[in-house]
Amino acid sequence: MPLQNQLINWPTLYHLINHSPLTINPDSYLIDAIILMSQKQSQSLSLPSLNRYFNADICNQQKNSCVLIVEAGYLLGIITAKDVINIIASGVEITQTKVADVMVTALITLRQSHATDIFTAWSLLRHYQISYLPIVDNQGKLTGIITDSILVQAFNRDIIVGIKTACQKPKNNYRKINGISCSIHHNLQLGIEQKSSTFLSTHQELQETRKKLQMVEEKLHRTQDELEKLVAENQRLQQKIFKYQKAEAAWQNREKLYCQQKEESLRESEARLSLALEAAHMGIWDWKIQTDETLWSANMGLLYGLPNRTACPTKEDFLELVHPEDRQVFSQAVTATIQQGVKFVVEYRAVWPDSSIHWLNSTGQLYYNEDGQPSRLTGTTRDISDRKQAEQKILEQAALLDIxxxxxxxxxxxxxxxxxxxxxxxxxxxxxxxxxxxxxxxxxxxxxxxxxxxxxxxxxxxxxxxxxxxxxxxxxxxxxxxxxxxxxxxxxxxxxxxxxxxxxITQKKQLEEQCFRTQRLESLGTLAGGIAHDLNNILTPILAASQLLQLKFPQDTERYYQLMAIIENNAKRGADLVKQVLSFARGFKGERTIILIKHLISEMLLIAKQTFPKSIEFAIAIPDNLLAVSGDVTQLHQVLMNLVVNARDAMPDGGKIEIFAENRLIDEAYAQMNLDAQAGHYIELTVADNGMGMPPEILDRIFEPFFTTKDIGIGTGLGLSTVLGIIKSHGGFINVSSKVGKGTKFKLFLPAVEGCPAIKTENLAVPLGEGELILVVDDEAKMLEIATIVLENYNYKILTASNGIEAIALYAQHKHQIKAVLMDMIMPEMDGITAIRTLQKMNPQVKIIACSGFNPQEKLTEVVNANIQLVLPKPFTAKDLLNSLQYVLRNQN
CATH class of the missing domain: 3.30.450.20 (PAS domain)
Known part of the structure; x- marks a missing residue:
């Protein structure tokens, strides 16, 4: 498009001021400021039409993160959300501390005046690295506040309106100037035309009067009376001439004022256009082909690494700014536009004085004179380095996809x-x-x-x-x-x-099979001594009975059949034992089948009792209605053998191994707190011992491959890593707990097979709440949602907060109604420990349930000096949550 006068429609500073910021009296308490900041407030922008500049959400509502301290209309200080966090961290008692004691008084403000615009406000925000800029009037009273987010929105919107045709003054052939508004010229021109009309009318009247004067002069010589009349008429003419001169002076003043306003409007428009072009990394240029005259905007030099307002160079000097490899491409694009009339579009590299390379895009439009010859090429140039870098990154990423x-x-x-x-x-x-x-x-x-x-x-x-x-x-x-x-x-x-x-993962799966077999052989070697002993016990009756049969007891048929039964039973026992050992040692991976855990435990127990020391006692509890699972018999058998062998090794002086199973329903609350779990029906299989146990540093590493606490040559460290791999491949997960001197407990969760009988929902036989108000604090939205659903279904009222600051504000407002607080320990901005200590300062009798998936209960209790009523470790079920809440509410400190 040709260059024409343009009107830049920036919103004024007045339009962007929030005239109703949050304010508070300096005698108020800090807790009141925190409560005020936790609320949301409608933005009070000046004009509804600003919705065309900003997103509707920005114009309607935004979250408050600062409060201004005002007294008698004068601004005294400010407190932001960041200041609140630092104040609480310093241990200040927020319920007893006045705002005047902790407010920030070193303020950067802006006085509102006609000369102030959004660019002044933006410069102050950027220079002092602040997010809020209070606006005061000439007396220093607060009128509003400007935020960096509002200014960013203003700069990001398309607020440069269409180009309007410049007005031309008759007979003066003014040049067309970019960016000048014609509205002032048009209005003043109308006024001038009206005054000129009045002037001409007066002038005509003067001519007629002069004619009359001539007639009077002719009669002057005739009579004295006519002379006196002429003098009087002359005086009236002088008055009219004076009025005409006065009107002419007024017209000249108006014309002078119009010219001044026109020049001021031109300067303002040029300044705004320059700022807009700089913000957009864009420049404007114009080449008069016939005279070879070139012009460009003041900021164009910046695109080539030159100082601002650098004059446009000649064609030869300009090509020196272009990368040598792109000069021919640029020249060919210009030639094609002039000769063929195609639109001028070219991308090329500019070499800055510091040798850095920057990508530019130039587009232009060709104009013709009255003879149809090319006369002007006008267009824009903008920096596209960021786009080129993004394209290069995409190409590199595409190459990586192939690598x-x-x-x-x-x-x-x-x-x-x-x-x-x-x-x-x-x-x-x-x-x-x-x-x-x-x-x-x-x-x-x-x-x-x-x-x-x-x-x-x-x-x-x-x-x-x-x-x-x-x-x-x-x-x-x-x-x-x-x-x-x-x-x-x-x-x-x-x-x-x-x-x-x-x-x-074909080779990986093959290596896993080899690893599983190696580990099975390790376990088999451990059991070899017991197997040999048991086989000897089996074979001894067979040999003895065989020898007795050689003596033949034809007369004692009853004794004969008795010996035969002994031989047959012991042979079957030996065959079953050998079959189990061979199946376990070979470890052939079979197809997934429906498995009854009860039978699997019975087979494992048969080998363990025959091979383990007599000092090891077994306690088994398997319900008759235990559901089945889908899995590999050999692999699950290996899991059980690994766990009982480890339990035996943890009790060198003897002890008790407990094995029990139950049907378990994993609800949404538990599943969302355990990444490996999904809601549904499971078989929970527990293997526990009362042996030596493990410290935390060992417990954290037990599933690492080749990690072992046994002596060299005794264990490979593959046992528990194999167990974890098998359980995960079956869609299950493992929970482990251990304490030094108290033993270790492994809980295996395996999904129940589809089509199995429906499992009754976990018994949540806990008393209903009595409408107590509970504050739940967690930075995970899903945790808040699950806790709300569970507690509301059991007749509790819920308040939720996503961080420590919100929790403090809510507790300050509802301190006398809140009966208990469920507090997460790990949260951004303010962790659970800091929030708990603050709540305890506000109310030493507050009842708190600490919840964490990272720290053990002993460590949490020690940190808060045993002032927490209960610690609820994650993941927990709905029943765990309800029982914990009932315990805290029904028991006094």
């Missing part, structure tokens, strides 16, 4: 392959041309797998899925991959495709 060894595939919801990287080519053998647009199920699987349908349903429902899949390559080789699926959405949030990352 990685993992197969990265994108397929639509109908399993049609859309993207196929080089890693996929190497892993599966098909090239990109062969794979794209093919059906993934037909290409990568021997036969349709129901697991794929379940995976698609899961990824559409939750957004992610991961698991192990058996796929085939182009050569027909079957491989195992760890597959991770992520749902991709379009701009409207609707699912459009699935991103799949496959890692070949």
């Amino acid at each position: 990685v060894t993992d197969a990265i595939v994108v397929q639509d919801l109908q399993n049609r392959i859309l993207f196929w990287n080089q890693g996929a080519e190497h892993l599966y053998g098909w090239s990109e041309q062969e794979a794209v647009d093919q059906n993934a199920d037909e290409l990568l699987f021997k036969q349709p797998s129901p697991k794929i349908l379940a995976a698609i349903e899961k990824v559409i429902d939750s957004g992610i899925w991961q698991g192990e899949l058996h796929k085939v390559t182009k050569s027909g080789k079957e491989i195992i991959v760890a597959s991770r699926w992520t749902l991709m959405q379009d701009s409207t949030g609707k699912p459009k495709s699935i991103l799949i990352v496959d890692t070949d």
Whole structure:
């Protein structure tokens, strides 16, 4: 488009001021300021029309994070949310401390005047590194506040309106100037025309009067009376001439004022345009082709690393600013525009004086004279270095996709392959041309797998899925991959495709099988002595009975059959024992089958009792209605053997091993606090001993491969890592607790098989609440949601806070109604310990339940000097939460 006068419609500072900021009296207490800041307040911007400049949410409501201290209209100080955190951390008693004692008095303010605009306010905010700028009038009284967020919104909106045609004054051939508003010129021009009309009218009247004067002069010689009349008429004419001169002077003053206003408006428009161009990293240029005259905006030099207001160089000097490799491209683009009339668009690199490289984009429009010849090329230049860097990053990331060894595939919801990287080519053998647009199920699987349908349903429902899949390559080789699926959405949030990352774990799975077998052989070696002893006991009756049979007892048939029964029973015992040992030692991985845990425990117990020392006592408790699981018999048998062998080694002088199982329903509250758990039906299998136990530093490492506390040559350190791997592969998880001198307890959770009899919901037979108000504090929204649902269903009233500051503010408002506080220990900004100490200062009798998934109960209690009524470790069930709350509410300190 041609350059024309432009009107820049910045909002004024008055429009951006919040005229109703939060204020408080200096004699108020600090707790009142905290409560005031925790509320939300409508922004009071000056004009409703500002909604066209800002997002509606900004204009309607924003969270308050500062309070101004005002007395008799005068601003005394300020307190921000950051100041509150520092004050509380210093140990100040917030309920007894006045605002005047802790407010910040060293303030940066801005006096509102006609010469003040949004750029002045922005400069102060940036210079002093502050977020809030109070506005005061000429007497120093507070009129409002400006925030950096409001100014950012103002600068980010399109507030430069369309270009308007410049007004031209007749017969003067004014130049067209960019950015000048014509409104003042038009209005004053109308006024001048009206005054000029009055002037002409007066002038005509004067001419007529002069004619009359001539007639009077002719009659002057005739009579004295006529002379006197002429004198009088002359005086009247003089008065009219005086009025005309006065009107002419007024007109000249108005014309002078118009010129001054016009020049001032021009300067302001140029300044605003310059600021807008600098903010947008853009400059404007104009090349008059016939005269070879070039002009550019004052800020154009900045785009080439030159000082601001650098004069436009000649064509030759300008090309020196362009990267040598791009000069020909730039010149060719100019030539094509002039000769062919195409739009001028070119991207090129500029070399700054410091040798740094910056990417620029120039676009221009060609204009023609009355003869149809090119006369002007006008356009803009802007800095696109950031865009080029982003493009380069995308290219690098695309290259990385081809470098990685993992197969990265994108397929639509109908399993049609859309993207196929080089890693996929190497892993599966098909090239990109062969794979794209093919059906993934037909290409990568021997036969349709129901697991794929379940995976698609899961990824559409939750957004992610991961698991192990058996796929085939182009050569027909079957491989195992760890597959991770992520749902991709379009701009409207609707699912459009699935991103799949496959890692070949075939060798890893083979090594795992070898590791499992090695560990099984280790356990078998441990049991070898007991097995030999037991086999000897089995074979001894067989040998003795055989020898007796050689003597033949034809006359004693009853004794004969008795000896035969002994031989048969002992032979069966030996065969069963050998069968169990061989099955355990070989460790062949079988298909997943329905397994009754009760039978599995019985088989394990048979071997353990026959091989463990007699000083080891077993206690078994398995309910008759225990549900089944789906799994590998050999692997689960190995899990049980590893745990009981470890329990035996932890009790060298003898002890008791307890094995019990129960049906368990994992609810949403427990599942959200344990990353490995999902809501549903489980079998909870517990293996506990009363041995030596483990300290925390050992407990944290027990599942690491090759970590062992046994002597060299006794253990490989693979036992518990194998247990964890098997349980996770079955969709379960493990919880371990141990205490030195008290023993260790392993809890294994295995999912119950589908189609099993429904499990009764966990008995939550706890008394209902009596409408008590409970304050729940946690930075996790899901935790607040679950706790609210559980407690409200049991007749409690709930207040929730997402951090320590909100908790303090809510407690200050409802201190006499809140009966207990459930406080998370690990939170941003203010942790649970600081918040608890503050609440205890406000009310020494406050009842607090500390909740944490990191620290053990003993450490938490020690930190707060045993002033916490109860510690509830994460994860916890709904029953745990309700029972803990009942205990705190029904028991006095």
